[in-house]
Amino acid sequence: MKKLHLLKTIVDFSWISFRLGYSILIIFCLFILFSKDISDFNFTINGIYFKKIGIYEKILFVLMTLVYGFLLYTFYQFKKLLLNFTRRKIFIDDTILLMKKIGNYLIISSFIYTIPVFVYQIFSKNIILNFGLSNFIILIGLGLFFLVLSEIFKISKLQKEENELTV
Amino acid sequence: MSIIVNLDVMLAKRKMRSMELAEKIGISVVNLSLLKTGKAKAIRFSTLEAICKALECTPADILEYREI
Numbered sequence: 001m002k003k004l005h006l007l008k009t010i011v012d013f014s015w016i017s018f019r020l021g022y023s024i025l026i027i028f029c030l031f032i033l034f035s036k037d038i039s040d041f042n043f044t045i046n047g048i049y050f051k052k053i054g055i056y057e058k059i060l061f062v063l064m065t066l067v068y069g070f071l072l073y074t075f076y077q078f079k080k081l082l083l084n085f086t087r088r089k090i091f092i093d094d095t096i097l098l099m100k101k102i103g104n105y106l107i108i109s110s111f112i113y114t115i116p117v118f119v120y121q122i123f124s125k126n127i128i129l130n131f132g133l134s135n136f137i138i139l140i141g142l143g144l145f146f147l148v149l150s151e152i153f154k155i156s157k158l159q160k161e162e163n164e165l166t167v
Numbered sequence: 168m169s170i171i172v173n174l175d176v177m178l179a180k181r182k183m184r185s186m187e188l189a190e191k192i193g194i195s196v197v198n199l200s201l202l203k204t205g206k207a208k209a210i211r212f213s214t215l216e217a218i219c220k221a222l223e224c225t226p227a228d229i230l231e232y233r234e235i
Contacts, residue, residue, distance in 0.1 A: 162208050165201060166207065166208055167209070167210050167214050
């Protein structure tokens with residue numbers, strides 16, 4: 001399973017860099033929250049342009065940071081899933097539960113991220129519509145994919161058990 | 168389960184041990200034990216044929232249906 005080992009190596013390396021990036025994001029978030037005057041700075045985060053940093057922008061920024069933390073945790077669950085696969089623990093309850101968790105977390109984080117951003121865009125009268133593949137669609141699609149995969153693995157586990165009990 | 172496997176009875180009648188039967192029909196002792204204890208979910212026709220040949224009996228001698 002060379003491809004699996006390659007994927008696991010990429011994921012492990014990405015995990016280290018994402019953790020580092022998230023630490024920097026938290027520091028930046030604290031800087032935004034506790035700075036008295038940062039009105040000279042303009043920010044563009046994920047296509048959202050922040051002209052000024054008021055209380056609503058700060059709340060939105062904290063929310064975005066929390067969502068990224070949640071996504072980081074989801075990525076950690078995916079890392080655990082790959083570890084199970086490398087140990088040949090494929091059709092077990094733990095793997096099925098991990099996939100279900102990943103699916104649910106992705107769907108939840110997509111809503112937690114998109115709804116406040118959309119509400120903010122309405123209030124700031126700066127609506128950005130994306131009719132193509134947006135982050136929302138990708139996260140929902142990926143989440144549903146993992147949920148479907150967990151159901152398929154559940155069926156496979158039952159079939160494996162039946163096969164093992166066939167003499 | 169409603170299907171009862173009377174393998175123990177047939178083994179006693181033919182004065183054969185489980186290990187001996189398992190070797191004769193080419194399955195592991197563990198799998199034979201699954202069959203004896205009623206934990207098996209299914210049996211292949213090839214396995215049933217081999218058991219009947221080894222014990223010189225019919226499937227009805229080994230398998231019984233009982234309403235539970």
